[in-house]
Amino acid sequence: xxxxxxxxxxxxxxxxxxxxxxxxxxxxxxxxxxxxxxxxxxxxxxxxxxxxxxxxxxxxxxxxxxxxxxxxxxxxxxxxxxxxxxxxxxxxxxxxxxxxxxxxxxxxxxxxxxxxxxxxxxxxxxxxxxxxxxxxxxxxxxxxxxxxxxxxxxxxxxxxxxxxxxxxxxxxxxxxxxxxxxxxxxxxxxxxxxxxxxxxxxxxxxxxxxxxxxxxxxxxxxxxxxxxxxxxxxxxxxxxxxxxxxxxxxxxxxxxxxxxxxxxxxxxxxxxxxxxxxxxxxxxxxxxxxxxxxx
Amino acid sequence: xxxxxxxxxxxxxxxxxxxxxxxxxxxxxxxxxxxxxxxxxxxxxxxxxxxxxxxxxxxxxxxxxxxxxxxxxxxxxxxxxxxxxxxxxxxxxxxxxxxxxxxxxxxxxxxxxxxxxxxxxxxxxxxxxxxxxxxxxxxxxxxxxxxxxxxxxxxxxxxxxxxxxxxxxxxxxxxxxxxxxxxxxxxxxxxxxxxxxxxxxxxxxxxxxxxxxxxxxxxxxxxxxxxxx
Numbered sequence: 001x002x003x004x005x006x007x008x009x010x011x012x013x014x015x016x017x018x019x020x021x022x023x024x025x026x027x028x029x030x031x032x033x034x035x036x037x038x039x040x041x042x043x044x045x046x047x048x049x050x051x052x053x054x055x056x057x058x059x060x061x062x063x064x065x066x067x068x069x070x071x072x073x074x075x076x077x078x079x080x081x082x083x084x085x086x087x088x089x090x091x092x093x094x095x096x097x098x099x100x101x102x103x104x105x106x107x108x109x110x111x112x113x114x115x116x117x118x119x120x121x122x123x124x125x126x127x128x129x130x131x132x133x134x135x136x137x138x139x140x141x142x143x144x145x146x147x148x149x150x151x152x153x154x155x156x157x158x159x160x161x162x163x164x165x166x167x168x169x170x171x172x173x174x175x176x177x178x179x180x181x182x183x184x185x186x187x188x189x190x191x192x193x194x195x196x197x198x199x200x201x202x203x204x205x206x207x208x209x210x211x212x213x214x215x216x217x218x219x220x221x222x223x224x225x226x227x228x229x230x231x232x233x234x235x236x237x238x239x240x241x242x243x244x245x246x247x248x249x250x251x252x253x254x255x256x257x258x259x260x261x262x263x264x265x266x267x268x269x270x271x272x273x274x275x276x277x278x279x280x281x282x283x284x285x286x287x288x289x290x291x292x293x294x295x
Numbered sequence: 296x297x298x299x300x301x302x303x304x305x306x307x308x309x310x311x312x313x314x315x316x317x318x319x320x321x322x323x324x325x326x327x328x329x330x331x332x333x334x335x336x337x338x339x340x341x342x343x344x345x346x347x348x349x350x351x352x353x354x355x356x357x358x359x360x361x362x363x364x365x366x367x368x369x370x371x372x373x374x375x376x377x378x379x380x381x382x383x384x385x386x387x388x389x390x391x392x393x394x395x396x397x398x399x400x401x402x403x404x405x406x407x408x409x410x411x412x413x414x415x416x417x418x419x420x421x422x423x424x425x426x427x428x429x430x431x432x433x434x435x436x437x438x439x440x441x442x443x444x445x446x447x448x449x450x451x452x453x454x455x456x457x458x459x460x461x462x463x464x465x466x467x468x469x470x471x472x473x474x475x476x477x478x479x480x481x482x483x484x485x486x487x488x489x490x491x492x493x494x495x496x497x498x499x500x501x502x503x504x505x506x507x508x509x510x511x512x513x514x515x516x517x518x519x520x521x522x523x524x
Binding site: 055056104107126127144145162163180181197199200220221239241242263265266283285286 | 462463464465468469471472475476479482483486490493495496499502503506510513517
């Protein structure tokens, strides 16, 4: 009897164990642990500084009214480790590989980060898109091929890419951007300081030149296109050494600065629209500069 | 006096009259004489340029060191056997190069060399070249403009150790953009040669040099660290 009981018990145990193992395997197969979304919350005070370093993957940053930073990530391979560090108002997030020599695909980690509206950001990434929405604070971006999309942001923004593009929509404050072959677009900006340089990329400025604003755009071979409205007030200095300057504006001679002699190299355009409150400098080596009337 | 002692004196002396033992060593040792001449040339050019040299970014410094090591121009410090004055010179040069102030001055000189090129339109016509030619002939130590021309302007992504192992998208991007910048440099140099008084062309050339240096630094960082660090 005892033996029988033990045998029965053992058989049940084996069946239960087997069932458990099968179920566990099913769960693992259906929802691999490494693909899980991991989320962390950090309480912060006003104006925290958030630093993100990620080799490849999408980085989305949004703002909310909470005094809290939420960082969520997904690494499909499970081979990347995300380290977070919090010290007071500083939050750092960094991705590193578990093993050396892992393929680039394994490092791909997507981030969703939500921060207080007033936050500082510092993002370094190689590839993958970076989007930032409605954050007000200073920001730096350093990427190789990652494209940057900034929307409704306000602050001092510094972006450096090798061939990643930058699209800045309704950005306010100051913008410095430097790229080799990336395009830079500023759409409906309210920026009072713009310093944009790209070698072979195109530059588009479609917005108003603010009073006292300084706008410097320079490239080597791409197109520089600025759109103006008749009410804009700015001085312009546009020169393309080997390319063309196409102008739809009516400028009067610049009465503010020193009279500039016409350059004997390339095509140049100097002049003032209305009172010349803003300063616009456009320069290209072999690209085309377009000063076009806004539709 | 030994070479090591001479190097210490050389580091400390600043256009001060050399003591007799130092002068005697200079007469006897070709390598130390060459090194001293190079230092003097650099100092002279720096004074002539009359520019404030900003300290380079750490990554630029690390990248340049690795590039020079990869090219075999420099090596890890080794104990020189007695009498191996040339080795001592190179070691001393490198040891000096590792000092932040000297490194800053040297890298500043590289950039200044680019600026000088853009100003005078042709290296062969510059005072930099004129002053460095005898130094080059007398020394195993690479001069500033030769390092700039040989190591920075001619280096490509293929010669960056370890870069190929990285994310192919990143590697391709760096390689593609190096080609773009190299092309710009070539176009700008042509323009400057054709139009020596074209200030704008010179500024673009100078900018292209800077871009190449930055791009190489980025590439080096990636090859060394396997990505972002």
